[in-house]
Amino acid sequence: MPSEVALTLYENNDEKLNLTITSNVVGFTLVGKDLEAFVKASAATPDNDAGVWKGTSDDGDIVIEDEDSAYVLVPASALTTTKGWYRVDVLNGGLRKTAVYGELTVVDL
Numbered sequence: 355m356p357s358e359v360a361l362t363l364y365e366n367n368d369e370k371l372n373l374t375i376t377s378n379v380v381g382f383t384l385v386g387k388d389l390e391a392f393v394k395a396s397a398a399t400p401d402n403d404a405g406v407w408k409g410t411s412d413d414g415d416i417v418i419e420d421e422d423s424a425y426v427l428v429p430a431s432a433l434t435t436t437k438g439w440y441r442v443d444v445l446n447g448g449l450r451k452t453a454v455y456g457e458l459t460v461v462d463l
Contacts, residue, residue, distance in 0.1 A: 356452040362459045371426040375453045383421040388445040391426045407432035
């Protein structure tokens, strides 16, 4: 079951989001899985919308540290006051599972 966590980040700042992702599935591990993160205007905004920032473990925006820990590096360019939602998904064997999501407040600096 995904966790809903509200975040406050700062406009024009590079941000590092530390994640601990657990599951009630015996033997679950992030090692060998792909992760994707999205920063967008709202939950209803399509993931492929031009204004959405997408980071992946393949491109280095998400780093898996061990079995249940990872971090997401969100660039300053993705953090504007027009953004209000984020989501992090775990992909495994063609299946997508949302790990964490929620309202995003970007403080206008």
